[in-house]
Amino acid sequence: MSERETASAELGLVQAFVNTVDLQDGPELLTDQNSLHDWLVANRLMAAGAPVGADDLKHAIAVREAMRGVIGGNSGLPVYPVDLATLNEAATAGRLRMRFGPGGRARLEPEASGPVGALGRLVVTLYAAMQSEDWERLKLCSSDSCRWVFYDRSKNHSSRWCTMASCGNRAKARRFRTKQGSSPRSGEVSGKAGRRG
Numbered sequence: 001m002s003e004r005e006t007a008s009a010e011l012g013l014v015q016a017f018v019n020t021v022d023l024q025d026g027p028e029l030l031t032d033q034n035s036l037h038d039w040l041v042a043n044r045l046m047a048a049g050a051p052v053g054a055d056d057l058k059h060a061i062a063v064r065e066a067m068r069g070v071i072g073g074n075s076g077l078p079v080y081p082v083d084l085a086t087l088n089e090a091a092t093a094g095r096l097r098m099r100f101g102p103g104g105r106a107r108l109e110p111e112a113s114g115p116v117g118a119l120g121r122l123v124v125t126l127y128a129a130m131q132s133e134d135w136e137r138l139k140l141c142s143s144d145s146c147r148w149v150f151y152d153r154s155k156n157h158s159s160r161w162c163t164m165a166s167c168g169n170r171a172k173a174r175r176f177r178t179k180q181g182s183s184p185r186s187g188e189v190s191g192k193a194g195r196r197g
Contacts (some may be wrong), residue, residue: 005162007151010129011138015149018068024146024167030064033057036115045118056115061192063090063119067126067142071149075139084135087123094120143167 007015020029020039030036033052040046069083094110094117101107108127110120129135137152141162148162 005151005153007134009132010125011132011134011151013125014067014071014122015138015151016043018071018149020064022148024143024148030057030060036060040115040118045121046115050114050118052115054167059090059093059119060115060119062086063122066090067122068147068149070126071138072140072147074136075142077140083114087126090119091123094123096120096124134176141151141167 004028006012010059017039021027030039033056036057037046037050037052040052041048056130062185063086066083066086069077070079070087073079096110097104098106108124110124111119112120117145129138134151139150139159141148141150143162146167148167150159150162152159
């Protein structure tokens with residue numbers, strides 16, 4: 001959805017990767033090895049000539065969903081050990097190492113190449129995003145069927161929905177219908193008080 005809020009820099013890359021699938025309405029952008037290859041190359045995470053296999057696709061989707069789980073912590077959801085283990089595994093497989101660049105700035109880089117190195121770069125990007133003061137603005141939509149990652153631009157960081165026009169309105173309508181269904185309708189008399197024997 002184009003009206004959903006997007007982040008920039010590291011936050012934006014993490015958001016873009018996690019949102020390669022729209023859980024509610026589709027589509028899934030990482031449908032096969034070729035689509036994963038193209039996404040990683042387009043985002044400058046991997047060289048164009050690197051091959052991508054079926055196991056790489058499974059690993060990428062697991063890393064994506066682990067990132068979604070960690071971002072859920074910013075929305076008050078629990079972060080599960082399996083998500084942390086998946087990200088730790090991706091960091092280990094990518095053989096992340098600290099490197100010092102020009103000016104003495106330290107950075108993490110994967111020693112692995114190909115898709116494993118690219119997923120390592122995504123883990124590094126997640127780490128860098130978590131160091132940002134805006135990290136907690138990256139949230140999951142509160143709709144269980146949506147779980148889209150959005151950037152909360154509200155002043156008090158209280159947005160719950162990727163958009164009010166879709167998920168927010170559906171939740172409000174659902175609450176209204178539930179409330180209406182549990183209270184007597186206007187003009188109806190409940191119980192035996194309105195009857196005469």
